Amino acid sequence: MSLADKLDTTQIESNLAQEMNSFMKNLDKPNILLAGPTGCGKSTLCNLVFGREICKVGCGTPVTRGINKITDPDIPVTVFDSEGYETGADFGDGGQDSSQNYYGIITGFLDSQHDAGHPVDVVWYCVSAPSERITDADFKVIRAFQDRKIPVALILTQIDVATEETCETLKRISISELGENFRENIFESSIDYLNIPVPAGIKELHEWTLRQLPESRKESFIISCNKNFDQKFEQCLNYTKIAVAAAATASVSPVPFSDAAIITPIQIGLISKILTVWNLNQLEKLAGCVALDTILPSIGKSIAGNLIKMLPGFGSFAGAVINAGVSSSITYGLGYALSKACKEIHRHVLDGSNIDLNEVFNSQFANAVFEYAKQYKKDNYGNK
Numbered sequence: 369m370s371l372a373d374k375l376d377t378t379q380i381e382s383n384l385a386q387e388m389n390s391f392m393k394n395l396d397k398p399n400i401l402l403a404g405p406t407g408c409g410k411s412t413l414c415n416l417v418f419g420r421e422i423c424k425v426g427c428g429t430p431v432t433r434g435i436n437k438i439t440d441p442d443i444p445v446t447v448f449d450s451e452g453y454e455t456g457a458d459f460g461d462g463g464q465d466s467s468q469n470y471y472g473i474i475t476g477f478l479d480s481q482h483d484a485g486h487p488v489d490v491v492w493y494c495v496s497a498p499s500e501r502i503t504d505a506d507f508k509v510i511r512a513f514q515d516r517k518i519p520v521a522l523i524l525t526q527i528d529v530a531t532e533e534t535c536e537t538l539k540r541i542s543i544s545e546l547g548e549n550f551r552e553n554i555f556e557s558s559i560d561y562l563n564i565p566v567p568a569g570i571k572e573l574h575e576w577t578l579r580q581l582p583e584s585r586k587e588s589f590i591i592s593c594n595k596n597f598d599q600k601f602e603q604c605l606n607y608t609k610i611a612v613a614a615a616a617t618a619s620v621s622p623v624p625f626s627d628a629a630i631i632t633p634i635q636i637g638l639i640s641k642i643l644t645v646w647n648l649n650q651l652e653k654l655a656g657c658v659a660l661d662t663i664l665p666s667i668g669k670s671i672a673g674n675l676i677k678m679l680p681g682f683g684s685f686a687g688a689v690i691n692a693g694v695s696s697s698i699t700y701g702l703g704y705a706l707s708k709a710c711k712e713i714h715r716h717v718l719d720g721s722n723i724d725l726n727e728v729f730n731s732q733f734a735n736a737v738f739e740y741a742k743q744y745k746k747d748n749y750g751n752k
């Protein structure tokens with residue numbers, strides 16, 4: 369019986385599932401506040417940025433009057449949705465101007481979050497472009513964020529039903545109120561759930577938000593946003609780079625070849641992170657058909673089984689030891705090939721088109737791992 373046949377992939381699968389759970393649980397979540405008048409398109413904008421329905425009508429738990437907290441165990445971000453205000457209407461305090469109450473609610477919330485050690489990281493302030501209205505009340509609330517050094521983006525929503533001229537006017541007024549530097553904080557959005565890639569304004573807002581977030585929370589935002597393929601891929605390459613370095617260090621003293629040495633905890637960690645970045649831990653929810661349990665065995669078997677079959681042809685592997693060069697090259701090949709495969713699966717899932725996971729993770733996948741690994745070894749270790 370060959371080593372590949374003997375390999376117990378059940379252990380790999382259960383380690384993978386465990387790693388994914390703990391990775392997801394330990395992520396540092398950004399706090400994002402949605403603000404702006406009632407009905408201006410806040411929930412829609414939020415769904416557009418995350419590429420899925422995170423804000424449903426009436427969802428969320430009230431944290432304080434007028435603010436609802438939206439969380440989802442599969443999306444590592446906390447969104448605070450403010451109920452907005454209607455100019456001239458009563459917001460519940462005996463006839464006071466509703467925008468005045470809104471200002472009080474927002475500033476009270478910001479300060480209590482700050483005092484509790486969970487400050488708001490970023491605000492998305494929405495204004496409906498076709499309403500042709502941005503008022504002093506809006507600027508007063510926006511300044512409250514600026515005074516507290518909280519990055520705020522102004523989003524002109526529903527631009528598909530507004531004229532270009534209206535959008536330009538709203539921008540001009542905002543810049544004259546908030547200063548020339550504010551120009552780069554203004555974005556445009558319109559409804560378009562199925563569009564891949566995402567509309568330009570949403571992509572810009574996404575990139576802007578990522579730049580504003582504390583370093584430790586960027587990763588969670590990348591995982592949360594469904595359609596930012598480039599960022600996700602780049603994040604996977606970062607994970608791969610770190611894992612490659614760790615694998616090289618761990619194998620400074622060559623170890624005898626065994627299945628345990630092929631799929632090390634470093635690689636299990638890398639695989640879990642890549643699968644999570646591409647939301648493959650939620651396949652059944654996104655696609656309505658495929659579950660993670662169906663993909664882990666395929667990945668486990670493909671990676672472990674096929675790699676083992678191929679390794680004898682892998683350079684200095686002939687000596688039956690895994691040294692730093694072999695170990696880091698395999699890790700690189702694995703990270704790169706898996707990131708590419710996941711990107712493809714993710715695209716199909718979003719398209720709603722069928723993809724056979726067994727076909728993705730067949731021997732061709734292992735071949736790709738092997739080819740990338742070989743190239744990496746040649747580039748970095750020569751023939752050693």
Ligand SMILES: Nc1nc2c(ncn2[C@@H]2O[C@H](COP(=O)(O)OP(=O)(O)OP(=O)(O)O)[C@@H](O)[C@H]2O)c(=O)[nH]1
Binds near residue numbers: 405412452
């Ligand atoms: N045409 C068009 N309609 C939009 C767009 N964005 C939102 N809408 C519509 O505007 C209405 C309000 O959108 P929401 O996203 O619920 O607005 P909201 O600010 O969350 O509303 P409240 O939570 O009630 O304050 C809905 O009927 C949306 O379908 C858009 O870009 N274009």
Ligand SMILES: [Mg+2]
Binds near residue numbers: 410411449
């Ligand atoms: Mg809403």
